[in-house]
Amino acid sequence: AQRVTQPEKLLSVFKGAPVELKCNYSYSGSPELFWYVQYSRQRLQLLLRHISRESIKGFTADLNKGETSFHLKKPFAQEEDSAMYYCALKGVDTGFQKLVFGTGTRLLVSP
Amino acid sequence: NAGVTQTPKFQVLKTGQSMTLQCAQDMNHNSMYWYRQDPGMGLRLIYYSASEGTTDKGEVPNGYNVSRLNKREFSLRLESAAPSQTSVYFCASSVSGQGTYEQYFGPGTRLTVT
Numbered sequence: 397a398q399r400v401t402q403p404e405k406l407l408s409v410f411k412g413a414p415v416e417l418k419c420n421y422s423y424s425g426s427p428e429l430f431w432y433v434q435y436s437r438q439r440l441q442l443l444l445r446h447i448s449r450e451s452i453k454g455f456t457a458d459l460n461k462g463e464t465s466f467h468l469k470k471p472f473a474q475e476e477d478s479a480m481y482y483c484a485l486k487g488v489d490t491g492f493q494k495l496v497f498g499t500g501t502r503l504l505v506s507p
Numbered sequence: 508n509a510g511v512t513q514t515p516k517f518q519v520l521k522t523g524q525s526m527t528l529q530c531a532q533d534m535n536h537n538s539m540y541w542y543r544q545d546p547g548m549g550l551r552l553i554y555y556s557a558s559e560g561t562t563d564k565g566e567v568p569n570g571y572n573v574s575r576l577n578k579r580e581f582s583l584r585l586e587s588a589a590p591s592q593t594s595v596y597f598c599a600s601s602v603s604g605q606g607t608y609e610q611y612f613g614p615g616t617r618l619t620v621t
Contacts, residue, residue, distance in 0.1 A: 405547065439511075440550075440597065440612040482549060492557050494540075494565070495610060499549035 398487035402498035417468040417501045419483030428486040429466040435479045473505045511613035519619045520588045528583040530598030537603045539581035543594040588620045
């Protein structure tokens with residue numbers, strides 16, 4: 397079964413504090429993982445993908461196959477980071493690759 | 508490019524009424540998707556279309572039908588709306604369902620069924 401778990405519904409931090417949004421996955425094959433973000437009144441958009449090993453807006457995420465995790469991290473949170481974050485897994489079903497999303501974590505960064 | 512567009516933005520239906528949510532993309536993408544977003548449940552796939560002329564069920568297809576009208580357009584129909592279908596509906600598209608790809612999302616349709 398393909399499943400993505402985001403254990404925190406809400407994560408509240410102060411500006412300048414480190415942030416870690418947790419994501420764990422269950423998948424029998426070789427996973428591809430993504431983080432999508434939805435800012436207030438905006439559409440859902442891709443933040444980063446694990447295969448790119450990139451840092452976007454100061455966020456990074458490392459795939460840990462041993463712990464089946466793909467946590468999103470940022471050393472110093474900014475108020476503009478406040479948004480809904482979804483972890484997503486690209487699984488394979490009947491040859492077509494679809495995204496399986498977690499339930500999302502709302503990040504609230506206070507001044 | 509407008510990207511992915513959806514109409515309407517908001518809709519209120521009475522139980523038993525029908526309606527069609529429209530989605531169009533101008534990025535020449537092959538694959539299109541319909542999701543619903545509910546609090547505490549994230550995004551769940553309703554139906555998808557791998558390419559023009561094909562459609563398949565996702566995780567929560569009951570109560571919905573879809574039509575891939577052409578490469579650009581993918582509509583979602585509720586034949587007899589129920590309160591459980593109150594949700595925010597998102598359409599998305601991607602280049603294809605193969606390989607590493609990004610899904611591009613529309614702005615959403617907020618549907619309330621009373």
